Amino acid sequence: MARVTRQAVEAFLKDNPEFAKTWFVQHASDDLLQSVLANRSDRDGASKAYVSGDRASKYVGGAKHAARLKELPESEVFMELIRDIANELDVNVLCHKILTNVSILTGSDRGSLFLARGPKGNRYLVSKLFDVTESSTLDATLHKEGDQIKVPFGVGIAGHVALTKEVINIKDAYSDPRFNQEVDKRTGYKTHSVCCTPIVNFDNEVIGVAQIINKKNGNHEFTEQDVAVFKKYLVFCGIGLTNAQLFEISVQEFKRNEMLVKLARNIFQEQTSLERLVQKIMIEAQDMLKCARCCVYITEDSLITDSRHFTWRFIEIAEEKYRVKPVRWAKDVDKGVYRPLQESPQKESEEDADSSPKEIAFAKAFDMQAGQIENIRILNSDAFNKSWLAELAKEAAASHQILNIQDVESDPRCKGKAIDADFHVHSVLCVPIYTSGGKVVGVAQMMNKLNGQPFYDSDVNIFEAFGIFCGLGIHNTQMYENACKLMAKQSVALEVLSYHATACDEDTNRLKTVKIPSVSSLKLYDYSFDDVPMSDDDTAQAVIRMFLDLDLVKKFRIPYEVMCRWTLTVKKNYRPITYHNWRHAFNVAQMMFALLTTGDLKNYLTDIEMFGLLVASLSHDLDHRGTNNAFQSKIASPLAHLYSTSTLEHHHFDHCIMIFNSEGNNILQSFSPKDYKYLIRLLEHAILSTDLALYFKKRGDFQTHVEKGEKNWSDPAHKDLLRGMMMTACDVAAVTKPWKIQKAIAVLVFKEFFEQGDIEKNTLHQQPIAMMDREKEDELPKMQVGFIDAICLPVYRLFSNIKPGLKPLLEGCERNRVEWQRLADEHERKTKKIGEDQKNAQAPSQEDIKAGRGGEVVAQLKENAPRKKKTSLQSTHSRTSIVSEQAKEVLGKTRRKNKSKLCSVL
Numbered sequence: 001m002a003r004v005t006r007q008a009v010e011a012f013l014k015d016n017p018e019f020a021k022t023w024f025v026q027h028a029s030d031d032l033l034q035s036v037l038a039n040r041s042d043r044d045g046a047s048k049a050y051v052s053g054d055r056a057s058k059y060v061g062g063a064k065h066a067a068r069l070k071e072l073p074e075s076e077v078f079m080e081l082i083r084d085i086a087n088e089l090d091v092n093v094l095c096h097k098i099l100t101n102v103s104i105l106t107g108s109d110r111g112s113l114f115l116a117r118g119p120k121g122n123r124y125l126v127s128k129l130f131d132v133t134e135s136s137t138l139d140a141t142l143h144k145e146g147d148q149i150k151v152p153f154g155v156g157i158a159g160h161v162a163l164t165k166e167v168i169n170i171k172d173a174y175s176d177p178r179f180n181q182e183v184d185k186r187t188g189y190k191t192h193s194v195c196c197t198p199i200v201n202f203d204n205e206v207i208g209v210a211q212i213i214n215k216k217n218g219n220h221e222f223t224e225q226d227v228a229v230f231k232k233y234l235v236f237c238g239i240g241l242t243n244a245q246l247f248e249i250s251v252q253e254f255k256r257n258e259m260l261v262k263l264a265r266n267i268f269q270e271q272t273s274l275e276r277l278v279q280k281i282m283i284e285a286q287d288m289l290k291c292a293r294c295c296v297y298i299t300e301d302s303l304i305t306d307s308r309h310f311t312w313r314f315i316e317i318a319e320e321k322y323r324v325k326p327v328r329w330a331k332d333v334d335k336g337v338y339r340p341l342q343e344s345p346q347k348e349s350e351e352d353a354d355s356s357p358k359e360i361a362f363a364k365a366f367d368m369q370a371g372q373i374e375n376i377r378i379l380n381s382d383a384f385n386k387s388w389l390a391e392l393a394k395e396a397a398a399s400h401q402i403l404n405i406q407d408v409e410s411d412p413r414c415k416g417k418a419i420d421a422d423f424h425v426h427s428v429l430c431v432p433i434y435t436s437g438g439k440v441v442g443v444a445q446m447m448n449k450l451n452g453q454p455f456y457d458s459d460v461n462i463f464e465a466f467g468i469f470c471g472l473g474i475h476n477t478q479m480y481e482n483a484c485k486l487m488a489k490q491s492v493a494l495e496v497l498s499y500h501a502t503a504c505d506e507d508t509n510r511l512k513t514v515k516i517p518s519v520s521s522l523k524l525y526d527y528s529f530d531d532v533p534m535s536d537d538d539t540a541q542a543v544i545r546m547f548l549d550l551d552l553v554k555k556f557r558i559p560y561e562v563m564c565r566w567t568l569t570v571k572k573n574y575r576p577i578t579y580h581n582w583r584h585a586f587n588v589a590q591m592m593f594a595l596l597t598t599g600d601l602k603n604y605l606t607d608i609e610m611f612g613l614l615v616a617s618l619s620h621d622l623d624h625r626g627t628n629n630a631f632q633s634k635i636a637s638p639l640a641h642l643y644s645t646s647t648l649e650h651h652h653f654d655h656c657i658m659i660f661n662s663e664g665n666n667i668l669q670s671f672s673p674k675d676y677k678y679l680i681r682l683l684e685h686a687i688l689s690t691d692l693a694l695y696f697k698k699r700g701d702f703q704t705h706v707e708k709g710e711k712n713w714s715d716p717a718h719k720d721l722l723r724g725m726m727m728t729a730c731d732v733a734a735v736t737k738p739w740k741i742q743k744a745i746a747v748l749v750f751k752e753f754f755e756q757g758d759i760e761k762n763t764l765h766q767q768p769i770a771m772m773d774r775e776k777e778d779e780l781p782k783m784q785v786g787f788i789d790a791i792c793l794p795v796y797r798l799f800s801n802i803k804p805g806l807k808p809l810l811e812g813c814e815r816n817r818v819e820w821q822r823l824a825d826e827h828e829r830k831t832k833k834i835g836e837d838q839k840n841a842q843a844p845s846q847e848d849i850k851a852g853r854g855g856e857v858v859a860q861l862k863e864n865a866p867r868k869k870k871t872s873l874q875s876t877h878s879r880t881s882i883v884s885e886q887a888k889e890v891l892g893k894t895r896r897k898n899k900s901k902l903c904s905v906l
Helices: 006-015 017-027 030-038 047-052 054-058 062-070 074-086 091-106 156-164 182-187 224-269 274-289 307-320 381-385 388-399 457-501 505-513 536-549 560-572 582-597 607-619 629-634 638-642 647-661 673-688 692-707 716-731 739-762 774-802 804-842 846-850 854-864 885-903
Strands: 108-117 124-132 150-152 168-170 194-200 206-215 291-299 329-332 337-340 362-369 377-379 402-405 428-434 440-449
Touching (some): 091 224, 108 156, 150 156, 156 168, 194 224, 388 428, 440 457, 505 536, 560 607, 582 716, 607 673, 607 716, 629 739, 647 673, 716 774, 774 804
Antiparallel strands (some): 291 440
């Protein structure tokens, strides 16, 4: 016998298709058929038609379909009927095909198909198609949602089959007690026989029941062969129906997501008005659930506009990154509510946790009925507070639960209250609206589906997602409205502050009319300039003289009165702190003027750059608080929230711009838009350059250009470096002054540092760094030497290389370093001597040793000396054990003498 090969079998089947069909129908197993159906592809691209809903409308079916099948050979009919349902994914079309094909296979007169619904323990059948004949159309036999008949499992013939999974073939329907004769009486049709078979899925769970009635020939009875064909065909139908239902779920989910995206887009397009947003929500909700009436209630708490509350919530939301925490719900059948499956949304406060419906108050309510989009009513407080529907909404808000009342008449909470404002309420769905933090800001209430049915679980599920978007939209809109109110308040506050922070007209007129002294009489060209003999009025006149001398007032067409008012306003906006006050800003501006004129750096700069550097010098420490950037971060000040780097420098720049924008102070009013934009950028760069952290980053690049012999500094990036280093050189220029001036300024600097250190130590309970620790003031000379070496000398060496006229700055800095080093060495010698005195005070004399009393003397000294206490870094005064009154007196005298030297100039 010849060996059968795969190729030979394939060739035989290809040449004998009829044999292949006959064999497949008679011998193919259920698993094989399932595999064939599962792997069938959607070759005609029909998925789009299913999603759009066009598939059912284009389905032909009916007599034409039956006539076409009758033309086929009997051996091909079964295979054709399987093929007919294999690719069908529309549930309605598929069910109609199943019944039509079954009618053809079994010769039945008509048939019906029921689909299983409901959770386990409460399963029931709904009539999908009823009385389908081989010539009937889909539209004529399809039961819509409102027309469907519900049959509980175990009730009637179909219910019994669904419950037991048995196949029932009743030859005389009227003799079976399970048969409902009322249907025949109503339709006038005579039922003789009934064959009912379950449709199961892959897991052998009942997903439907098919029922055929009256064999068309003979005695109307179905034979065993009819039942076998019916049962076998429904195996394929179960596979196809499962796939179609899964596909239907995916299509519904796709449409749901599409609708929610559209909804979110529509809601978040409206963020400026709460009323317009709520109107959009109501229109979308009514269109989504097809209901007759919609109400939205806004809680009173959600309309708080207090600025402190808003600011606190704003920071809290920023910390939470605005995360949405959707809540999943499970139905409590007994009470008709939906409860959270997981932890309920976090309550804003303990009051929320214990709230009852009586404690819930609504501030606003909106009401709209179907078809009245243009007539949305805003209810007054009396109308909605006395409404029983509002009471249901309060219950939902207080309990954080969805209320789904499917029959108002039978619900004890609503008995006798079905009428509301001439509207008869049949069913109610109340859904709390949450913010991202879980706070209830409102309640959406839907009434009466247009099809007369109650709200189903699918309605609740989609409305839950809808509520999340609504909550975010309402919350965002309320935040926007609150922000607008806060901005208005801020505008008023700025107007008030601007009025009080601006120089008064009397001072402005006095400065405007006074004769401004010359540059030489004010000694503004001198590097050794000293402002101590000058009054505050003299400093303002000196500022005007600098701008006049460089001809900047005329070149930029600045009204003289505006120039005077701006100068006095800048002076007024410096706080009266120890060092970073108006006098410091004035000295920085004078040194900038000296660099430009005496140092001849103006040849590298344009007029607008010189103007910008003078303005930046005067404004670079505006509104300084006497503390540094690190301190702002430690106390988490509002400034630290605004700016993460160069905190105070950014604030100084912003304050500078604020003065420009205040009435009568805009010295830039004649600038062209291009020059204005350039000057603002220049000011920001110059003021930020006074941050020493940026100085250390840029000094290396500056040094590289200087050592390469940069001549004209025309490159924009190089000129930025030059201007930045000029700001630093002027900011620390006190170190170049004559020793008497330098020592006095250094004491002021460290006094301000110690004031910050006292706050850190006493209020923040932190140990300040050495330069801010008052108990280490004896180390001031040593710290000043370190400051000069690290910051000052390098920058002045570089500038002396650029222009020989700047060398006096380097020389002055070096002279002062010598003086500080001398004080540091003197302090070190005295400290060393104190240590030696302490050591000698503990040792016995030679006479005591010769007399054999050395041990007794040491013991007596130890007994009489104060005991050494355990100290912390915060108790530096007691860091040394005093073993004798003599050593203690020497140490006190030395400290007082050293301190008097440093502070004698104050």
